[in-house]
Amino acid sequence: MDQAEDTLTIDIDGWEGPLDLLLALARQQKVDLRELSILALVEQYLGFIESAKQLRLELAADYLVMAAWLAYLKSGLLLPRDPEVEPSPEELAFRLQLRLQRLDAMREAGSRLMGRDRIGRDVFVRGAPEGLKVIRKAAWQAELFDLIAAYGAITARNKPVMHVVARRPVMTLEAALQRVEAMLGHAVDWTALERFLPATLDPQLAKSSRASSFLAMLELAKQGRLELRQEEAFDTLWVRAA
Amino acid sequence: MIGHDERAVEAVLFAAENPLTKSEIEAAAGEGVDVAAGLAALAESYADRGIHPVERGGRWHFQTAPDLAHILRREREEPRKLSRAAIETLAIIAYHEPVSRAEIEAIRGVQISKGTLDVLMEAGWVRPAGRREVPGRPLTYATTAGFLTHFGLESRRDLPGIEDLRAAGLLDPVEDMLMHAEVETGGEDD
């Protein structure tokens, strides 16, 4: 067993996800998967994750999620049964066992498929058929794969797969405060709020800086460092150093 | 003396570039040919020969006898090699079809990487098979007649061990995978 664990530690990169690892561990129990001891399997998996941690191997998140879930399952199996909990730990263990059996069966099925007498490898079709007369097929040939691959190519061409999330240009309240404070020294006379805003052609940034600068001015007015004046609603807002 | 039915069916199958259904053989062989009788006679005539007529997914073609593989295989390129992921995915589709990508991923416990399904579709073994009428309407996948032909299966019933697996409940619809619900939805590729 020790030896096996060593091998596993070295092979950490070889697993296709936690289920793959669990199946490999289950196979070490050398029993029919239907007779598998889930508790022993959980111990093995958690032990494996622990030793990987000690070796400071980077574990992908899904391995850790599985570890957490198995730890939960283990405590459920060991602790006195709580009838409130649905599904029961035994049921969860059984489902896990089924999953492992199914994956194992599919893996086995895959290798049996590959081992069949395959055309072009073990058996061969006629090399040079003459072809039949009655072909009412369209002379134009295309496969569904060609079609959807073409559409994929067009889509990829038009919209690069890499999505760069455009950073929306905004002026933060902190930036506005700094800017207004710095400019206030020059505002001995009443100055329109607009004069404090950065010049920009970007309407988003213009809106954002107006809103932030207004808030910044309210804050500075509260601190008594500037005065605000407006003749009537929606009229120009005038600012002056206090 | 060999009957006309048998000879006509034989010539049609030999000349055809692809496996043919019974009605395609009928259309090619012309009026008055009993295709069923011809196929039956043909199977018997060729039982011990170096080539055989075979039925795959309801389509017939001639192919070489498997025991002669060793002489024919030489100097030929092997067909496309598949990755382990592609082999497993193919098996899952064949045994569970129609099956959605999420279901395949639930069985394998990992996401299908790019280039797995498209390799199988390009080989002509897997095709989109309609959408499932559940929320999200996921596309499902199934195998093709070309899959049966390539792997020498008369029908999906001939998939190795499929009856035992079904009896053991291992081919039941993929259930909600509790702990995996989180992992899988969390990792959805963008």
Add this chain to the structure above:
Amino acid sequence: MIGHDERAVEAVLFAAENPLTKSEIEAAAGEGVDVAAGLAALAESYADRGIHPVERGGRWHFQTAPDLAHILRREREEPRKLSRAAIETLAIIAYHEPVSRAEIEAIRGVQISKGTLDVLMEAGWVRPAGRREVPGRPLTYATTAGFLTHFGLESRRDLPGIEDLRAAGLLDPVEDMLMHAEVETGGEDD
């Protein structure tokens, strides 16, 4: 019981892509196969059948019995592959129908030649689908029932969506897919 010589020669001739000389058959059939004896036995076995082994200029091949030649294609009409432009145009119509020519060009990013749509209509996969009620009243195009049949689709809704394409690796830039193919082909173990 049919001898190994005959079976080996039979399978080799059947699978060959060109007529073969005796020595080529010998090389293919491998050690210990008496090709002359095999060919003689074969000629006798097939004397009355729907196909025959024949010798032409020192090379052997199978061919259909002359009296059954009527089932064969007389002129070889080569199936023609659609051009890339045509396949892309067809894909755009299938995904966006009804769609005008200007819209197709906008999506493809290149102009389409007159012949491209003609080819698709000749193949019976695309049809005019009325005019759009906007200035210029452009003609729109849509796919036909024949399109669905040819591509084995029950409805257009069976076409994989963008997410399905992405998951299948079909949105990758070409270089990426080639690299992937290499990785995939490298990995099998049988």
